[in-house]
Amino acid sequence: MRYATIGTSWITESYIDGANSVPDTDLYAVYSRDEEKAKAFAEKHGAKKYFSSLEEMASCKEIEGVYIASPNSLHYEQSRMMLNAGKHVICEKPIAINPVEVEELISLADKKGLVYMEAIMMLHSPALKLLKQAIGEIGKVTTAHIDFCQLSSKYPAYLRGETPNIFNPDLGTGCLMDIGVYNVYFALELFGIPEKIYATGKFMRTGADACGSAIFEYPDKLVTLNYSKVSQSRTPSYINGDEGSVEVGSISQLTDIYKVNKAGEKTLTFGDSTRHTLMENEARSFYNFITEPEKHKDEYEHAKQIALNVSKVMKEIRNQVKGFKF
Numbered sequence: 142m143r144y145a146t147i148g149t150s151w152i153t154e155s156y157i158d159g160a161n162s163v164p165d166t167d168l169y170a171v172y173s174r175d176e177e178k179a180k181a182f183a184e185k186h187g188a189k190k191y192f193s194s195l196e197e198m199a200s201c202k203e204i205e206g207v208y209i210a211s212p213n214s215l216h217y218e219q220s221r222m223m224l225n226a227g228k229h230v231i232c233e234k235p236i237a238i239n240p241v242e243v244e245e246l247i248s249l250a251d252k253k254g255l256v257y258m259e260a261i262m263m264l265h266s267p268a269l270k271l272l273k274q275a276i277g278e279i280g281k282v283t284t285a286h287i288d289f290c291q292l293s294s295k296y297p298a299y300l301r302g303e304t305p306n307i308f309n310p311d312l313g314t315g316c317l318m319d320i321g322v323y324n325v326y327f328a329l330e331l332f333g334i335p336e337k338i339y340a341t342g343k344f345m346r347t348g349a350d351a352c353g354s355a356i357f358e359y360p361d362k363l364v365t366l367n368y369s370k371v372s373q374s375r376t377p378s379y380i381n382g383d384e385g386s387v388e389v390g391s392i393s394q395l396t397d398i399y400k401v402n403k404a405g406e407k408t409l410t411f412g413d414s415t416r417h418t419l420m421e422n423e424a425r426s427f428y429n430f431i432t433e434p435e436k437h438k439d440e441y442e443h444a445k446q447i448a449l450n451v452s453k454v455m456k457e458i459r460n461q462v463k464g465f466k467f
């Protein structure tokens with residue numbers, strides 16, 4: 142499968158690195174807005190072609206799939222362009238800004254027999270099955286706390302008065318879209334769509350949200366979500382049952398998962414995953430969905446459905462929190 146990339150930051154390099162371990166998956170072309178950068182990126186990663194025009198890349202017949210890692214506000218247009226050109230698409234999170242866009246592109250991809258998926262590492266990690274097994278062993282779950290607070294490397298630039306992309310709401314960025322998306326994925330993957338959502342958030346000078354909290358109410362449980370890009374937490378996430386709890390160190394990577402009994406004794410369920418393995422797993426799913434659609438039908442349908450549900454829930458959170466520009 143010959144694929145191309147959009148975006149030249151470290152996350153695209155990580156994806157290329159992971160995809161290099163997937164058999165029959167070859168980086169064929171790269172795109173950058175800047176021709177020199179595109180050329181250098183292609184040389185660095187051994188791509189045969191480089192483009193600084195998306196239209197030209199879309200019309201390149203050899204390209205079968207595209208990995209998109211541009212600023213969030215561009216995901217919809219770029220995905221649409223590539224799908225219309227007959228390419229399969231794996232797009233970084235959030236897959237689009239609004240659920241109507243996600244729905245439209247899922248239909249477009251389905252109509253054309255193409256794969257359109259969100260690059261969410263945890264969905265494709267073998268740790269997910271182990272996590273679910275561990276949760277099945279802690280009795281009746283009534284509460285969970287999902288915590289992801291990661292101080293942005295761009296925060297010093299913000300404090301200097303700059304507006305880095307990640308804190309520029311015109312690009313559809315900010316904490317919910319960047320970090321909170323993982324909290325929402327985690328909740329929906331484990332517990333489904335909540336009956337009620339109560340959400341709040343705090344905003345920055347630039348108009349981007351800095352941090353947020355939400356309560357997801359289910360018929361039999363309450364789940365709290367806490368996410369921030371302007372503070373760092375070392376607190377794991379917890380799923381609590383009447384016979385024990387499960388602790389998760391990283392909800393985005395599904396690492397450091399422990400089962401904890403009522404006496405507080407911990408048993409390791411899943412330890413570490415390298416970034417390489419995580420990206421390899423999602424690149425392998427992309428390849429599998431394209432090449433063996435029947436065999437991986439359920440997995441792919443689930444990936445599409447949860448992407449749409451997460452987008453709807455994030456829209457509801459934005460509707461409730463006064464201050465979002467999108």
Ligand SMILES: NC(=O)c1ccc[n+]([C@@H]2O[C@H](COP(=O)([O-])OP(=O)(O)OC[C@H]3O[C@@H](n4cnc5c(N)ncnc54)[C@H](OP(=O)(O)O)[C@@H]3O)[C@@H](O)[C@H]2O)c1
Binds near residue numbers: 150174212307319
């Ligand atoms: N899965 C993960 O763990 C993970 C981690 C980080 C990021 N991400 C996702 O990956 C995507 C990219 O994030 P990032 O932090 O890499 O973003 P970024 O550095 O701001 O931009 C990514 C690329 O888009 C191009 N670009 C930058 N600013 C642009 C603008 N104003 N207009 C058009 N193109 C622009 C640049 O490529 P050229 O200059 O070469 O065109 C850049 O390399 C986001 O959707 C983010 O959520 C995912």
